[in-house]
Amino acid sequence: MNRLSYADQETFAGATLDGQQMPNPGRSSARRPSRPLRILHTADVHLESDIFAAGAQAERTRQDLRQAFAAVIQLANRRQADLLLIAGDLFDSNRVTDEAMAFACNEIANALMPVVLIPGNHDAHDESSVYPSFARLGVPKNLCLILDPQGQTLEFPQLRARVWGRAMREHSTQYRPLEGLAPPVSGWWNIALAHGLFTEDEDGLRSSRITAAEIAGSGYDYVALGHVHVFRDLSQGATVAAYSGTPAAAHSAVDSGSAVHVTCAPETGVTIDVVRLPGRAEVQSE
Ligand SMILES: [Mn+2]
Numbered sequence: 001m002n003r004l005s006y007a008d009q010e011t012f013a014g015a016t017l018d019g020q021q022m023p024n025p026g027r028s029s030a031r032r033p034s035r036p037l038r039i040l041h042t043a044d045v046h047l048e049s050d051i052f053a054a055g056a057q058a059e060r061t062r063q064d065l066r067q068a069f070a071a072v073i074q075l076a077n078r079r080q081a082d083l084l085l086i087a088g089d090l091f092d093s094n095r096v097t098d099e100a101m102a103f104a105c106n107e108i109a110n111a112l113m114p115v116v117l118i119p120g121n122h123d124a125h126d127e128s129s130v131y132p133s134f135a136r137l138g139v140p141k142n143l144c145l146i147l148d149p150q151g152q153t154l155e156f157p158q159l160r161a162r163v164w165g166r167a168m169r170e171h172s173t174q175y176r177p178l179e180g181l182a183p184p185v186s187g188w189w190n191i192a193l194a195h196g197l198f199t200e201d202e203d204g205l206r207s208s209r210i211t212a213a214e215i216a217g218s219g220y221d222y223v224a225l226g227h228v229h230v231f232r233d234l235s236q237g238a239t240v241a242a243y244s245g246t247p248a249a250a251h252s253a254v255d256s257g258s259a260v261h262v263t264c265a266p267e268t269g270v271t272i273d274v275v276r277l278p279g280r281a282e283v284q285s286e
Pocket residue numbers: 088089120121122195226227228
C-alpha cells in the first residue's frame with residue numbers, strides 16, 4: 001500500500017474502500033440506481049510541462065496549464081457534478097515542486113465534490129511517484145487517490161456509485177489498464193478510470209492497451225479514459241466510454257481544450273456531452 005491515509009477520505013461523502021470483488025452473474029440485466037449521477041471527467045492536464053520551451057514561453061505555458069486545470073474545477077462546481085474524475089497525467093512528470101503540488105492540492109480542495117484520481121504514464125506511481133508526497137502537504141479531504149497497482153474500488157454510497165481504477169507503475173506492453181477490473185454491481189453506477197491507448201492492433205507493440213472487447217465486456221456504465229489528448233467517444237456495447245481530451249489548449253491538437261460531462265440517468269442510462277474549454281488565445285485575452 002501507500003503512505004497516504006484514507007482515514008479522512010472515508011468520511012467524505014461516505015466513501016469507503018472496498019477490496020472485495022463480488023461475483024455478479026446478473027450484470028447484463030444490472031438494475032440502474034434510482035438516483036441520477038453527474039460526473040465531470042478530465043485527464044492529461046500535464047501540469048508543470050514546459051512543452052520543451054524555455055524562459056518566458058515556458059512560464060506562460062505553465063500558467064496556461066494551471067488556468068486550464070482551474071477552469072475544470074470551476075466547471076465541475078458550476079455544473080454541480082457529484083464526482084470529478086482525473087484519468088491520469090495530472091502532472092507532466094514526477095519532478096514536481098512543493099509549490100506546484102500545493103497549487104494542485106488547493107485547486108482540488110476548491111472542488112465541491114469528491115475528486116478521484118489515477119496516475120498516468122507521465123506521473124506513474126513508481127519509485128519516483130509524486131503522490132506519496134501529497135501527504136506531506138495535507139491531502140485535500142475530497143481527494144481520493146487510487147494508488148493500488150492491482151486496482152481498487154471506491155464506494156460512494158450516497159451517490160450509489162462505485163469507482164474502480166488501478167495505478168500505473170510502468171507504461172509497458174505488459175500493463176493493461178483494465179486488467180483486474182472488479183465485476184459491476186447491480187443497483188450501483190459502475191464507473192472505471194483507465195489511462196492507456198485504445199487500439200485494436202494485435203501486434204502487442206503498444207503500451208497500456210485498452211481494447212473494445214475490454215470496454216464492451218466490462219458491464220460498466222462509464223469508462224473514463226485518459227492518454228489521448230483529443231475527445232473521442234469510444235462507447236462499446238452497453239458501456240459508454242470516452243477520452244475527455246486535455247483541458248489545456250496548449251496540449252491539444254485542436255484549438256481548444258475539452259472535458260466530458262457525463263449524465264447517468266435512472267431511466268435513460270448514460271449520455272455524454274463534450275464541454276469545450278477556452279482556447280489559448282481566449283485565456284490570454286481575459
Ligand atoms: Mn498519458
